Amino acid sequence: MIMLVHLYETFLSTLKDVLPIGLILFGFQLFVIRRPIPNLKNVIIGFIYVVIGLTFFLVGLEKALFPLGRLMADQLTNPDFIFGKDASIPDVVNWADYYWVYIFAFAIGFSTTIAEPSLMAVAIKARDVSGGAIGVWGLRIAVALGVAVGISLGTFRIVTGLSMHYFIITGYVFVVLQTFYSPKMIIPLAYDSGGVTTSTVTVPLVAALGLGLAETVPGRNPLLDGFGLIAFASLFPVMSVLAYAQVSEYLAKRQSRIKEASNSDE
């Protein structure tokens, strides 16, 4: 019964989120384009599916994953777990003591990104547009690895208290350098992949981890140091997708070189 109420409330709030978008779309369609929408029935059913889908998705996340994710973030950042029970907490922590946090950050960053619906949307579109040259799984795994490294590094930054902008600026330098050596086709998609990774699934879990760390690591301020993980999670996928394209291009070139060599042998 409580579940039903929860479903209903989430349905209403999702509807409220979708409504302005629907109004903009249908408003422009009616008053500016002034043409009937092709397959109107399907489009409306599609919108209903999206709202129902998001509703179940959000309620399921809140029931199952978020409490567990928050619980884990709490357990992992608990000084009892890191320094052992009854051990005193040092004033200056050794960053290496937090190794489980980095591993968890990597694992949770990777796995939540694989389940991220907006990344799926972009991956499907990229596959269709590229005629299958960019596989859905190739892109998703590349992005997920980027998020994993980004969040892992982000937790390291919170533990050490280093300034975030040094990391971000170094990241930018990498992106710019990679841009000049990457296949032209992939560049816009790679830039996009930074923005799509962090939505429904990743943000709440990652925020809990960041806040938990900033609260328990001595000398950190949750208000100042709790932020920044999302920025890391949006920057690193750009690098990993560019790297993915560079590696696949290199492999394809090598393959064709080997083929050419064997052809000229004959």
Added chain:
Amino acid sequence: MWESVIKAFLSLLKSMAGSLRDLAPIIVVVVFFQIIIFGQPLPNLGELLIGLLFVTLGLTFFIYGLEMGLFPIGESMAHAFARKGSVAWLIVFAFSLGFGTTIAEPALIAVAAEAASVAANAAVIEKTAEAQLSYATGLRYTVALSVGIAIVLGVIRILKGWPIHLMIIAGYLLVVTMTVFAPKEIIGIAYDSGGVTTSTITVPLVTALGVGLASSIKGRNPMIDGFGLIAFASLLPMIFVMAYGMVI
């Protein structure tokens, strides 16, 4: 008749299996850490399983709806605007889509409220509920404005065929320069605001719009010119939020 029902049911089951596979990594990570690392049982196993079923069902419906509704309407509108040839209306549409979808974004509302309490603690603004609310509202409008402008900029880029990397690199330079001058408290929030603006419904719509535009304009390649709108929508908020922090 029964045959088609069974067929539909089987295809639903198949998509659900696909969604379950997408969720498998999370399950593995959570179970591994809870049982192996912490040596504790999974709490509320029943609720956990129901939640998992819901997530799987939700993901399946979402993907169905995406391909039935969001993608087609995004593309058909892009084609219609390209045929109509009215750049002015296209720009108004792009701005409304960016602004309208961002202003109501729940993640942004949460981040803005948090940012206001950071600012109050740092004594940038007064520590009253009223001052914090007005700061948070201002921040939300700033971000929504920046996303609206970002989509407009991205659409103009598609129309003109400008190379994206030069624009993004220029944006990076601006971000880095502003980081030096912006107040320290706002930087973390500004950097994060780029990531929270693009929601699950906005991303497919905006992507379909870009790809649809690029494929209906002669001389544009949907792969090179169609993508990139999201990139602007995650870069511009950083610049605008830092500017907001500098002005206030």
